[in-house]
Amino acid sequence: MSDQDLQTIGDAQQRDRALARWANEGGSGQCGRETDLASDRIEVEMPAIGDTQIGLLHIRVIALENLVIALLATASGPQLALARDMARIIEPRSDAAPHPLTIRAAARLTDLIERSERFQSGERPQAKDGE
Structure with missing residues:
Protein backbone atom coordinates (compact mmCIF):
# COMPACT_ATOMS: atom_id res chain seq x y z
CA MET A 1 0.00 0.00 0.00
CA SER A 2 1.41 3.39 -0.98
CA ASP A 3 1.88 6.39 1.30
CA GLN A 4 -0.90 8.18 -0.60
CA ASP A 5 -3.28 5.25 0.02
CA LEU A 6 -2.46 5.37 3.74
CA GLN A 7 -3.02 9.13 3.77
CA THR A 8 -6.40 8.71 2.03
CA ILE A 9 -7.46 6.11 4.60
CA GLY A 10 -6.28 8.40 7.39
CA ASP A 11 -8.21 11.33 5.91
CA ALA A 12 -11.36 9.23 5.61
CA GLN A 13 -11.08 8.08 9.22
CA GLN A 14 -10.57 11.66 10.43
CA ARG A 15 -13.59 12.83 8.43
CA ASP A 16 -15.73 9.98 9.78
CA ARG A 17 -14.70 10.81 13.36
CA ALA A 18 -15.46 14.50 12.85
CA LEU A 19 -18.87 13.76 11.35
CA ALA A 20 -19.67 11.34 14.17
CA ARG A 21 -18.76 14.01 16.72
CA TRP A 22 -21.10 16.49 15.02
CA ALA A 23 -23.90 13.94 14.96
CA ASN A 24 -23.43 12.81 18.55
CA GLU A 25 -22.35 16.00 20.30
CA GLY A 26 -23.72 18.87 18.28
CA GLY A 27 -20.23 19.62 16.97
CA SER A 28 -18.60 20.13 20.32
CA GLY A 29 -14.93 19.35 20.48
CA GLN A 30 -12.74 18.09 23.26
CA CYS A 31 -13.47 21.16 25.40
CA GLY A 32 -17.11 21.45 24.39
CA ARG A 33 -19.95 19.36 25.73
CA GLU A 34 -17.80 17.22 28.07
CA THR A 35 -16.67 20.33 29.95
CA ASP A 36 -20.26 21.59 30.20
CA LEU A 37 -21.49 18.27 31.58
CA ALA A 38 -18.66 18.03 34.09
CA SER A 39 -19.33 21.53 35.40
CA ASP A 40 -23.11 21.12 35.80
CA ARG A 41 -23.69 23.16 32.64
CA ILE A 42 -22.52 26.57 33.74
CA GLU A 43 -24.33 29.06 31.54
CA VAL A 44 -22.36 31.92 30.04
CA GLU A 45 -24.39 35.05 29.49
CA MET A 46 -24.01 36.35 25.96
CA PRO A 47 -24.31 40.07 25.27
CA ALA A 48 -27.24 41.21 23.15
CA ILE A 49 -26.52 41.51 19.44
CA GLY A 50 -27.43 44.83 17.93
CA ASP A 51 -28.51 45.67 14.40
CA THR A 52 -24.96 46.63 13.42
CA GLN A 53 -23.53 43.27 14.49
CA ILE A 54 -26.35 41.41 12.73
CA GLY A 55 -25.68 43.40 9.55
CA LEU A 56 -21.96 42.60 9.70
CA LEU A 57 -22.72 38.93 10.35
CA ALA A 63 -19.11 36.27 1.59
CA LEU A 64 -18.61 32.76 3.00
CA GLU A 65 -21.43 31.31 0.91
CA ASN A 66 -19.93 32.77 -2.25
CA LEU A 67 -16.49 31.47 -1.29
CA VAL A 68 -17.98 27.99 -0.77
CA ILE A 69 -19.65 28.20 -4.19
CA ALA A 70 -16.33 29.14 -5.80
CA LEU A 71 -14.53 26.27 -4.07
CA LEU A 72 -17.26 23.77 -4.96
CA ALA A 73 -17.14 24.93 -8.60
CA THR A 74 -13.61 23.53 -8.83
CA ALA A 75 -14.34 20.40 -6.77
CA SER A 76 -13.95 16.90 -8.16
CA GLY A 77 -16.86 14.48 -8.53
CA PRO A 78 -16.04 12.66 -5.27
CA GLN A 79 -15.78 15.98 -3.41
CA LEU A 80 -19.20 17.06 -4.68
CA ALA A 81 -20.61 13.67 -3.69
CA LEU A 82 -19.17 14.18 -0.22
CA ALA A 83 -20.82 17.62 -0.01
CA ARG A 84 -24.17 16.08 -1.02
CA ASP A 85 -23.67 13.38 1.62
CA MET A 86 -23.12 16.13 4.19
CA ALA A 87 -26.45 17.71 3.20
CA ARG A 88 -28.16 14.35 3.76
CA ILE A 89 -26.40 13.94 7.11
CA ILE A 90 -27.77 17.24 8.47
CA GLU A 91 -31.33 16.43 7.42
CA PRO A 92 -33.49 15.21 10.31
CA ARG A 93 -33.05 11.57 11.26
CA SER A 94 -36.02 9.31 10.68
CA ASP A 95 -36.48 8.84 14.44
CA ALA A 96 -36.32 12.57 15.23
CA ALA A 97 -38.90 15.31 14.94
CA PRO A 98 -38.04 17.52 11.97
CA HIS A 99 -36.71 20.90 13.02
CA PRO A 100 -37.29 23.77 10.55
CA LEU A 101 -33.75 25.12 10.89
CA THR A 102 -32.19 21.71 10.18
CA ILE A 103 -34.39 21.25 7.13
CA ARG A 104 -33.50 24.72 5.85
CA ALA A 105 -29.77 24.15 6.48
CA ALA A 106 -29.80 20.93 4.42
CA ALA A 107 -31.73 22.67 1.62
CA ARG A 108 -29.30 25.61 1.71
CA LEU A 109 -26.28 23.32 1.40
CA THR A 110 -27.88 21.52 -1.55
CA ASP A 111 -28.61 24.93 -3.13
CA LEU A 112 -24.95 25.98 -2.76
CA ILE A 113 -23.82 22.76 -4.47
CA GLU A 114 -26.29 23.28 -7.33
CA ARG A 115 -25.21 26.90 -7.76
CA SER A 116 -21.58 25.81 -7.94
CA GLU A 117 -22.43 23.31 -10.70
CA ARG A 118 -23.72 26.16 -12.87
CA PHE A 119 -20.25 27.71 -12.67
CA GLN A 120 -18.65 24.38 -13.65
CA SER A 121 -20.65 24.27 -16.88
CA GLY A 122 -19.50 27.77 -17.79
CA GLU A 123 -22.89 29.35 -17.14
CA ARG A 124 -22.62 32.67 -15.31
CA PRO A 125 -25.70 33.12 -13.12
CA GLN A 126 -27.03 36.62 -12.60
CA ALA A 127 -26.50 38.03 -9.11
CA LYS A 128 -29.64 38.28 -7.02
CA ASP A 129 -30.33 41.12 -4.61
CA GLY A 130 -29.26 40.08 -1.11
CA GLU A 131 -26.99 37.23 -2.28
Whole structure:
Protein backbone atom coordinates (compact mmCIF):
# COMPACT_ATOMS: atom_id res chain seq x y z
CA MET A 1 0.00 0.00 0.00
CA SER A 2 1.41 3.39 -0.98
CA ASP A 3 1.88 6.39 1.30
CA GLN A 4 -0.90 8.18 -0.60
CA ASP A 5 -3.28 5.25 0.02
CA LEU A 6 -2.46 5.37 3.74
CA GLN A 7 -3.02 9.13 3.77
CA THR A 8 -6.40 8.71 2.03
CA ILE A 9 -7.46 6.11 4.60
CA GLY A 10 -6.28 8.40 7.39
CA ASP A 11 -8.21 11.33 5.91
CA ALA A 12 -11.36 9.23 5.61
CA GLN A 13 -11.08 8.08 9.22
CA GLN A 14 -10.57 11.66 10.43
CA ARG A 15 -13.59 12.83 8.43
CA ASP A 16 -15.73 9.98 9.78
CA ARG A 17 -14.70 10.81 13.36
CA ALA A 18 -15.46 14.50 12.85
CA LEU A 19 -18.87 13.76 11.35
CA ALA A 20 -19.67 11.34 14.17
CA ARG A 21 -18.76 14.01 16.72
CA TRP A 22 -21.10 16.49 15.02
CA ALA A 23 -23.90 13.94 14.96
CA ASN A 24 -23.43 12.81 18.55
CA GLU A 25 -22.35 16.00 20.30
CA GLY A 26 -23.72 18.87 18.28
CA GLY A 27 -20.23 19.62 16.97
CA SER A 28 -18.60 20.13 20.32
CA GLY A 29 -14.93 19.35 20.48
CA GLN A 30 -12.74 18.09 23.26
CA CYS A 31 -13.47 21.16 25.40
CA GLY A 32 -17.11 21.45 24.39
CA ARG A 33 -19.95 19.36 25.73
CA GLU A 34 -17.80 17.22 28.07
CA THR A 35 -16.67 20.33 29.95
CA ASP A 36 -20.26 21.59 30.20
CA LEU A 37 -21.49 18.27 31.58
CA ALA A 38 -18.66 18.03 34.09
CA SER A 39 -19.33 21.53 35.40
CA ASP A 40 -23.11 21.12 35.80
CA ARG A 41 -23.69 23.16 32.64
CA ILE A 42 -22.52 26.57 33.74
CA GLU A 43 -24.33 29.06 31.54
CA VAL A 44 -22.36 31.92 30.04
CA GLU A 45 -24.39 35.05 29.49
CA MET A 46 -24.01 36.35 25.96
CA PRO A 47 -24.31 40.07 25.27
CA ALA A 48 -27.24 41.21 23.15
CA ILE A 49 -26.52 41.51 19.44
CA GLY A 50 -27.43 44.83 17.93
CA ASP A 51 -28.51 45.67 14.40
CA THR A 52 -24.96 46.63 13.42
CA GLN A 53 -23.53 43.27 14.49
CA ILE A 54 -26.35 41.41 12.73
CA GLY A 55 -25.68 43.40 9.55
CA LEU A 56 -21.96 42.60 9.70
CA LEU A 57 -22.72 38.93 10.35
CA HIS A 58 -25.07 38.89 7.36
CA ILE A 59 -22.30 40.32 5.14
CA ARG A 60 -19.85 37.67 6.39
CA VAL A 61 -22.31 34.86 5.71
CA ILE A 62 -22.88 36.11 2.15
CA ALA A 63 -19.11 36.27 1.59
CA LEU A 64 -18.61 32.76 3.00
CA GLU A 65 -21.43 31.31 0.91
CA ASN A 66 -19.93 32.77 -2.25
CA LEU A 67 -16.49 31.47 -1.29
CA VAL A 68 -17.98 27.99 -0.77
CA ILE A 69 -19.65 28.20 -4.19
CA ALA A 70 -16.33 29.14 -5.80
CA LEU A 71 -14.53 26.27 -4.07
CA LEU A 72 -17.26 23.77 -4.96
CA ALA A 73 -17.14 24.93 -8.60
CA THR A 74 -13.61 23.53 -8.83
CA ALA A 75 -14.34 20.40 -6.77
CA SER A 76 -13.95 16.90 -8.16
CA GLY A 77 -16.86 14.48 -8.53
CA PRO A 78 -16.04 12.66 -5.27
CA GLN A 79 -15.78 15.98 -3.41
CA LEU A 80 -19.20 17.06 -4.68
CA ALA A 81 -20.61 13.67 -3.69
CA LEU A 82 -19.17 14.18 -0.22
CA ALA A 83 -20.82 17.62 -0.01
CA ARG A 84 -24.17 16.08 -1.02
CA ASP A 85 -23.67 13.38 1.62
CA MET A 86 -23.12 16.13 4.19
CA ALA A 87 -26.45 17.71 3.20
CA ARG A 88 -28.16 14.35 3.76
CA ILE A 89 -26.40 13.94 7.11
CA ILE A 90 -27.77 17.24 8.47
CA GLU A 91 -31.33 16.43 7.42
CA PRO A 92 -33.49 15.21 10.31
CA ARG A 93 -33.05 11.57 11.26
CA SER A 94 -36.02 9.31 10.68
CA ASP A 95 -36.48 8.84 14.44
CA ALA A 96 -36.32 12.57 15.23
CA ALA A 97 -38.90 15.31 14.94
CA PRO A 98 -38.04 17.52 11.97
CA HIS A 99 -36.71 20.90 13.02
CA PRO A 100 -37.29 23.77 10.55
CA LEU A 101 -33.75 25.12 10.89
CA THR A 102 -32.19 21.71 10.18
CA ILE A 103 -34.39 21.25 7.13
CA ARG A 104 -33.50 24.72 5.85
CA ALA A 105 -29.77 24.15 6.48
CA ALA A 106 -29.80 20.93 4.42
CA ALA A 107 -31.73 22.67 1.62
CA ARG A 108 -29.30 25.61 1.71
CA LEU A 109 -26.28 23.32 1.40
CA THR A 110 -27.88 21.52 -1.55
CA ASP A 111 -28.61 24.93 -3.13
CA LEU A 112 -24.95 25.98 -2.76
CA ILE A 113 -23.82 22.76 -4.47
CA GLU A 114 -26.29 23.28 -7.33
CA ARG A 115 -25.21 26.90 -7.76
CA SER A 116 -21.58 25.81 -7.94
CA GLU A 117 -22.43 23.31 -10.70
CA ARG A 118 -23.72 26.16 -12.87
CA PHE A 119 -20.25 27.71 -12.67
CA GLN A 120 -18.65 24.38 -13.65
CA SER A 121 -20.65 24.27 -16.88
CA GLY A 122 -19.50 27.77 -17.79
CA GLU A 123 -22.89 29.35 -17.14
CA ARG A 124 -22.62 32.67 -15.31
CA PRO A 125 -25.70 33.12 -13.12
CA GLN A 126 -27.03 36.62 -12.60
CA ALA A 127 -26.50 38.03 -9.11
CA LYS A 128 -29.64 38.28 -7.02
CA ASP A 129 -30.33 41.12 -4.61
CA GLY A 130 -29.26 40.08 -1.11
CA GLU A 131 -26.99 37.23 -2.28
